[in-house]
Amino acid sequence: xxxxxxxxxxxxxxxxxxxxxxxxxxxxxxxxxxxxxxxxxxxxxxxxxxxxxxxxxxxxxxxxxxxxxxxxxxxxxxxxxxxxxxxxxxxxxxxxxxxxxxxxxxxxxxxxxxxxxxxxxxxxxxxxxxxxxxxxxxxxxxxxxxxxxxxxxxxxxxxxxxxxxxxxxxxxxxxxxxxxxxxxxxxxxxxxxxxxxxxxxxxxxxxxxxxxxxxxxxxxxxxxxxxxxxxxxxxxxxxxxxxxxxxxxxxxxxxxxxxxxxxxxxxxxxxxxxxxxxxxxxxxxxxxxxxxxxxxxxxxxxxxx
Numbered sequence: 001x002x003x004x005x006x007x008x009x010x011x012x013x014x015x016x017x018x019x020x021x022x023x024x025x026x027x028x029x030x031x032x033x034x035x036x037x038x039x040x041x042x043x044x045x046x047x048x049x050x051x052x053x054x055x056x057x058x059x060x061x062x063x064x065x066x067x068x069x070x071x072x073x074x075x076x077x078x079x080x081x082x083x084x085x086x087x088x089x090x091x092x093x094x095x096x097x098x099x100x101x102x103x104x105x106x107x108x109x110x111x112x113x114x115x116x117x118x119x120x121x122x123x124x125x126x127x128x129x130x131x132x133x134x135x136x137x138x139x140x141x142x143x144x145x146x147x148x149x150x151x152x153x154x155x156x157x158x159x160x161x162x163x164x165x166x167x168x169x170x171x172x173x174x175x176x177x178x179x180x181x182x183x184x185x186x187x188x189x190x191x192x193x194x195x196x197x198x199x200x201x202x203x204x205x206x207x208x209x210x211x212x213x214x215x216x217x218x219x220x221x222x223x224x225x226x227x228x229x230x231x232x233x234x235x236x237x238x239x240x241x242x243x244x245x246x247x248x249x250x251x252x253x254x255x256x257x258x259x260x261x262x263x264x265x266x267x268x269x270x271x272x273x274x275x276x277x278x279x280x281x282x283x284x285x286x287x288x289x290x291x292x293x294x295x296x297x298x299x300x301x302x303x304x305x
Contacts, residue, residue, distance in 0.1 A: 004268065006251060008181045009204040010158045012105065014075050016246045017268060018043030020210060020255035022050055030055040030062065032257040037063025037074070039263055045184075045208075045253040046099065047079035047110060048091055049123055053098035061100060077106040077182075077208075079162060083123055085114035085135070085143040092155055107156040108184055109147060111293065112140035112168045132294055140168065141175045148178050160184070163293075166199045173203060184208040184253075186291045187245055189282040190220060197248065208251040213241050215290040225278050233269050240269070244279055247271035 004016040019036040021029055021044065029052045033044060037060065046056050064071065076099065084091035092107060114135040119125020125133035147159045160182035161172070173179065183200050187193055187209035200207050214220045221237045230237045245252040246268055254265045271279075 004246060006206055006249065008106075008158055008206055009179055010181055012157060012181075014106070014182075014206065014251060015041070015043035016251050017041070017242070017266065018045050018075070018077070018208075018251065018253040019262065020045045020253040021052060021056055022047065022210070022255055024050070024052060024255060024257050026052050026055055028257040030059040032259075032262060033059025034062035034066060035259050036262050037069075038066040040266060041262075042073060043075040043077075043251075043253070045077045045210075046095070047081070048084075048095045048098075049079070049081045049110060053078070053095055057099040057101070071101070075105045076101065077108065077184075078104050079108045079110040080143070080147065081123060082111055082113055082115040083117050083119070083125065085109075085138055085140075086117060086146075088143065088146040089150060089153070089155075092150060096155060103155050103157060105157045106160060106182060107147060107150060107158070108160045108162045108182060109140065109143055111163050112143075112161065112172075113293075114138035114140075114143065141172055144172060144176055144180075148176065151178070158182070160205070164196070166195050169196075169199060169203070169205075179203055180205045182206050182208050182251070184210055186211045186289060187250060188212050188214050188218075188220060188241060189223070189226070189244060189279045190214055190218075190288040191290075192280065192283055192287070197250065201249070206251060207245075207249075208253060209245040210253055211290055212245055212252045212254055213238060214288070218290075220282070223282055225282055229271075229275055229278065235267060235269055236264070238264070239267050240271075240279075243268045243271050244276070247276055 005013040019041050078095045116125045116133040119133040127133050150156045158181040160180040162184040164183050226237045229240045256262050
């Protein structure tokens with residue numbers, strides 16, 4: 001089901017289901033994006049740091065032709081990387097060139113952390129001790145203010161954030177003019193982040209869930225609550241896990257380069273309040289965070305577990 005949409009605080013509509021492209025290998029991601037668009041996906045999630053936006057752009061072009069639709073029918077998201085926090089427009093232009101686009105529908109700050117733009121690596125600079133080379137006196141608020149200016153250029157339709165805890169949102173909102181349209185976070189029944197979801201809803205920021213299935217070989221697939229719901233509804237556990245965020249009013253962006261899986265991921269089912277309550281039981285004994293940066297502790301990110 002690819003016709004469910006949510007509304008952003010800009011008034012624009014965003015498809016509730018998108019195709020994620022993180023860790024989608026070069027040589028495969030072009031065909032995956034093209035196939036997704038051909039079979040009905042209208043939302044593609046990208047990022048400069050993924051290193052595959054050239055192929056994603058080729059897939060978009062191919063998919064548009066195959067589906068007989070125009071660029072305006074797609075919703076494309078990309079993200080500002082940490083080493084470009086003082087060069088937001090430059091990084092945006094790099095992504096636009098790679099994607100072959102004049103604009104993106106949504107531009108997110110990938111992490112609220114700046115890394116050394118003149119370090120020993122363009123994307124992942126490190127200090128001699130092997131730790132990440134961070135710019136600690138660069139505030140994420142200043143970076144977001146630079147992003148606000150990009151809306152006036154027409155190169156982005158909306159801006160937002162990613163990997164923001166409630167703490168970072170509380171720091172940001174009083175100091176900026178534009179409420180983030182989206183906060184993209186790791187989100188699944190083992191990491192519901194209900195405090196962040198509720199806070200975002202209160203402020204008018206839509207949440208997007210990445211890693212909705214957890215990690216590779218996630219125990220979520222074997223969880224009895226997930227299995228029971230899947231059996232009741234005649235679907236596979238993955239369908240339940242992708243339906244979970246949408247039932248909570250959260251966008252979901254599963255990644256796949258397998259055509260059959262891309263098609264299977266469209267099979268969203270309705271979940272009732274009782275279904276959601278059952279899934280909420282999964283995290284009652286503790287949460288599990290699968291995506292955790294090595295700089296997390298330094299910046300007060302929620303604990304890994």
